Amino acid sequence: xxxxxxxxxxxxxxxxxxxxxxxxxxxxxxxxxxxxxxxxxxxxxxxxxxxxxxxxxxxxxxxxxxxxxxxxxxxxxxxxxxxxxxxxxxxxxxxxxxxxxxxxxxxxxxxxxxxxxxxxxxxxxxxxxxxxxxxxxxxxxxxxxxxxxxxxxxxxxxxxxxxxxxxxxxxxxxxxxxxxxxxxxxxxxx
Numbered sequence: 001x002x003x004x005x006x007x008x009x010x011x012x013x014x015x016x017x018x019x020x021x022x023x024x025x026x027x028x029x030x031x032x033x034x035x036x037x038x039x040x041x042x043x044x045x046x047x048x049x050x051x052x053x054x055x056x057x058x059x060x061x062x063x064x065x066x067x068x069x070x071x072x073x074x075x076x077x078x079x080x081x082x083x084x085x086x087x088x089x090x091x092x093x094x095x096x097x098x099x100x101x102x103x104x105x106x107x108x109x110x111x112x113x114x115x116x117x118x119x120x121x122x123x124x125x126x127x128x129x130x131x132x133x134x135x136x137x138x139x140x141x142x143x144x145x146x147x148x149x150x151x152x153x154x155x156x157x158x159x160x161x162x163x164x165x166x167x168x169x170x171x172x173x174x175x176x177x178x179x180x181x182x183x184x185x186x187x188x189x190x
Contacts, residue, residue, distance in 0.1 A: 010043045016077070017044075017052060022070035025052060029068050089130050090143055096129045097138075101145050111135040111146075 017025075021042055028038045035053065039046040056073025057066050090097065100114040109117070112132045118124045130138075138144045139151065148154055181187075 017042075017048070019070065019074050022052065022056065022073050025049060025056075025073075026068055026070040029053065089134070090138060093128060093130055096124055097144065099123070100135060104146055104150075111139070111151075 024042065025038055028041070035049045036046045039049045042049070052073055053068050055076050056068050056070065058069050058072050059066050096118070099118060100111065103109045103114050103117075104111065115129060115132045115135060118129060119126060135144070136154075139146050139148060
């Protein structure tokens with residue numbers, strides 16, 4: 001089957017392979033198609049197919065034979081996707097989080113005071129703490145023992161008020177303001 005009559009949508013550059021495309025790779029390899037032919041059919045680079053075959057190949061019959069399996073390729077892909085991206089500082093900076101919880105509840109410090117006081121006193125270095133905004137994000141996400149109801153000022157502020165702003169541009173006089181005798185069109189120029 002050539003790529004003109006394919007029911008698959010054209011592969012976009014930078015897009016990841018879907019499970020359906022992995023199944024097509026598996027069936028084409030079982031049929032004996034080359035990697036370049038599969039790449040032509042899926043409208044992607046041959047190296048993409050080659051990397052995918054390398055990722056999804058499993059040993060069969062006690063390692064005597066190797067074969068590509070689409071479900072194994074998909075599971076390896078999902079495992080790799082889980083490990084990508086920036087990791088949260090919440091677990092890395094647990095000593096600072098304990099410090100914040102302790103001083104917030106015992107000494108009635110605000111989150112901003114907790115973040116800045118430990119730097120001023122020198123208890124933590126700047127790479128061992130998170131900023132004030134991040135602390136408030138942790139409160140919103142429920143990661144800290146502190147709740148929004150424990151923050152006195154946060155409940156007073158309502159930031160979700162939608163205001164209708166008047167036009168700042170003067171749009172001029174409206175057409176409804178013109179005199180009625182102009183609508184008769186008896187005077188030249190009107």
